[in-house]
Structure formats: structure tokens, C-alpha cells
Amino acid sequence: xxxxAVADTKLARLQALIREIGxxxxxxxxxxxxxxxxxxxxxxxxxxxxxxTGVSPSIPPSEVEEAKALAQQIGIGHELINTREMDxxxxxxxxxxxxxxCKDELYSRLGAIASKRGFAAVLxxxxxxxxxxxxxxxxxxxxHGVRSPLHEAGLTKTEIRELSRERSLPTWDKPAMACxxxxxxxGTPVTVEALSSVDQAEAYLRSLGLRQLRVRHHVVPSxxxxxxxxxxxxxxxxxxxxxxxxxxxxxxxxxxYVTLDLAGYRxxxxxxxxxxxxxxxxxxxxxx
Numbered sequence: 001x002x003x004x005a006v007a008d009t010k011l012a013r014l015q016a017l018i019r020e021i022g023x024x025x026x027x028x029x030x031x032x033x034x035x036x037x038x039x040x041x042x043x044x045x046x047x048x049x050x051x052x053t054g055v056s057p058s059i060p061p062s063e064v065e066e067a068k069a070l071a072q073q074i075g076i077g078h079e080l081i082n083t084r085e086m087d088x089x090x091x092x093x094x095x096x097x098x099x100x101x102c103k104d105e106l107y108s109r110l111g112a113i114a115s116k117r118g119f120a121a122v123l124x125x126x127x128x129x130x131x132x133x134x135x136x137x138x139x140x141x142x143x144h145g146v147r148s149p150l151h152e153a154g155l156t157k158t159e160i161r162e163l164s165r166e167r168s169l170p171t172w173d174k175p176a177m178a179c180x181x182x183x184x185x186x187g188t189p190v191t192v193e194a195l196s197s198v199d200q201a202e203a204y205l206r207s208l209g210l211r212q213l214r215v216r217h218h219v220v221p222s223x224x225x226x227x228x229x230x231x232x233x234x235x236x237x238x239x240x241x242x243x244x245x246x247x248x249x250x251x252x253x254x255x256x257y258v259t260l261d262l263a264g265y266r267x268x269x270x271x272x273x274x275x276x277x278x279x280x281x282x283x284x285x286x287x288x
Contacts, residue, residue, distance in 0.1 A: 007159040014153035015044050021147060022120040023048040025110055028078070029059075030067030032157070033125030033150060035074075035171040036164050040149075041123065042076040051076045052113065054083040054106045057192045058179040060199050070171065081109055086192065096136070096186050102179065103140035111144050122146045129157045175212040176267055183217050194225070197253050201227060204249055208242065210235040212265050215250075224256035230265040 001009075018024065018041050026038045028051035041049035051074075053067045064080065071078030083105050085091040091101040110122045124141055126148040131138075141148065150160065164172035180195045194217050201215040213231040220226060227250050229239060239246060239260055247258045 007163055010153045010155050010159060011040075011163055014040055014149055014155065017149045017152055018044045018123070021123070021149070023118065024050075024147075025114050025119050025122045026051045026076070027106065027110060027122060027124045027146070028053050028067055028071065029125070029177070030063055030070050030171070031125065031177050032164065032171045032174050033127055033160060035070050035169055036160050037123055037125050037150060038071065038076050039074050039167060039169060042074050047077065049076055050119070051078045052110055053078070053080050054109070055080050056083045057086055057195045058102070058181045058190070060180060060203070062203065063177065073170075083109060086190070092190050094181070094184060094186055094188055094190050096134070098136070098181060098186070098190070100136035100140050102181070103137035104143070107140055107144035107146055124148050126151045127155050127157055127160055183214055185216070185218060188219050197225065197255070200253050201250050201255070205229070205231075205246070208238055208246075210238060214265060216261070225254055226257045226259060227255040228259050228261050230261045230263075232265050236260065236264065
């Protein structure tokens with residue numbers, strides 16, 4: 001069976017799953033995966049599908065605006081809700097389970113809306129490739145009974161991008177996104193000020209043409225912030241060519257030093273410290 005045939009078979013499985021689930025709310029970030037879920041849900045369920053986007057300081061305003069435009073293009077009903085994870089001390093202290101507390105807040109609110117309005121389920125955009133990384137948010141999804149139709153249908157990220165392209169969804173080649181809090185190392189408290197600095201820094205770099213990037217926000221003991229930029233090869237060339245201007249602009253945003261990570265962009269780079277800790281503990285007498 002060809003790659004295209006496999007993807008089409010999985011698409012048919014996805015459509016059947018959503019049809020079987022019935023009226024549903026899509027947790028809609030406007031990323032590649034949730035946009036595809038929303039589009040298929042609208043195809044299958046029509047007005048019985050509703051996309052809801054959580055709004056908080058950890059979500060770039062530009063992403064919220066893009067989600068609104070995408071929902072309008074798809075035709076699906078769309079609502080915004082304010083989430084209050086920043087009011088949760090367990091979220092703000094930024095332990096490795098931070099994502100659980102964020103998703104717990106979001107899914108609690110979506111579940112309540114679903115129950116009140118007669119929706120059968122809440123759907124997320126988790127796909128088959130999302131099971132390999134450290135993702136505490138999956139525990140929140142399980143606790144709230146959130147369905148992951150992309151994962152259930154066996155769809156990979158590559159297949160979702162290709163099917164999105166065939167459906168003319170503009171997100172088919174959209175770079176991977178994540179909440180702004182993911183730019184802050186575990187153990188460093190999440191603050192609105194830090195999130196704002198990251199958002200403004202990344203927006204500026206995107207205005208220079210960078211697509212795939214992260215501005216990691218590190219705070220040293222003195223309290224000063226360092227920007228560690230991760231980007232792809234094309235982005236590295238831009239950064240090097242315009243390093244003086246970029247450095248000055250990010251310093252205006254509050255960064256004492258501006259650095260380039262020579263390893264480039266990679267998903268889950270903040271989890272590298274967790275992996276190093278596990279390896280260190282595994283080799284210690286106490287761990288044995």
C-alpha cells in the first residue's frame with residue numbers, strides 16, 4: 001500500500017471515530033494538529049462541532065488571532081475562554097509537571113462547557129508521534145476523559161501535514177509551536193513579565209524571516225535574564241548576519257546577554273536537563 005493510501009485509510013478511520021463520538025468540542029490552539037482535528041470534525045459533525053481556544057499570558061496574542069482566522073476559514077464555530085493557570089502556584093513554580101497543571105485547567109473548563117451544552121466529548125490534537133517525549137499534559141487529558149482521535153486513528157505528524165496540505169489548510173507547513181512557558185527552564189518561576197519578553201523577542205525575530213525558533217529565557221543568580229536562541233540553519237545565517245541589531249533589540253526587551261545555541265532548534269530541549277538528571281541519578285549509589 002502506498003504512503004498516500006495509508007494516510008487516506010487513516011483519514012477514513014479518523015472520520016469514523018469522530019462520527020462515532022458525536023457532538024464534540026475541539027481544544028483548538030491553531031497549530032497543525034488541532035486545526036486538522038477541527039477541520040475534520042466540522043466536515044463530519046457540522047454545527048455539532050465547536051472549537052474553543054484558551055487565552056492566557058502563556059499564549060502569544062498572534063496565535064489567538066491566527067486561531068480565530070483559521071476557524072473562520074474552516075467554518076467551525078469558535079469561542080475564546082480565559083484560562084487562569086497563572087493563578088495556580090503549582091503552575092507558576094514551574095516544576096517538570098507544569099504542563100499537567102496547564103492542561104488540567106484547560107480541560108476542566110472545556111469539560112464543564114461540554115457537560116453544560118450537551119457535547120459528548122472534548123477532542124485534542126495529540127498524534128502518534130507525541131507519545132515519545134515527556135508530556136505531563138497527557139495525564140491531564142486521561143484524567144478528564146479527553147479523546148485523541150489523531151492518535152486513535154494512528155496518524156503521524158508527517159501524515160497530518162500531508163492531509164492538511166491536500167485539504168488546503170494553511171497550517172500544513174506551520175512550524176511546531178508550544179506555549180511561551182515552555183521557554184523557561186524548570187524550577188524558574190513563570191512570570192507574566194518573562195512571558196512578555198519571550199513573546200516580543202520571538203515576534204521580532206519572526207519579523208526578520210525566522211520561522212522555526214525558540215527564545216529560551218534563562219535567569220542567572222543575579223536576577224538578570226539571558227536569551228538563548230534556538231533556530232534552524234536558515235535562521236542561524238540571519239542571526240549571524242544581523243547579530244548586532246538583534247542583540248541590541250533583545251537587550252531593550254530586558255535581556256542582559258543574547259546567545260545562539262549552536263545545536264540549533266529541537267523540540268523538548270528543556271527536557272534535556274531532566275534526561276541528564278536521570279542518567280546521573282541512575283549512575284549514583286543512591287539510585288542503585
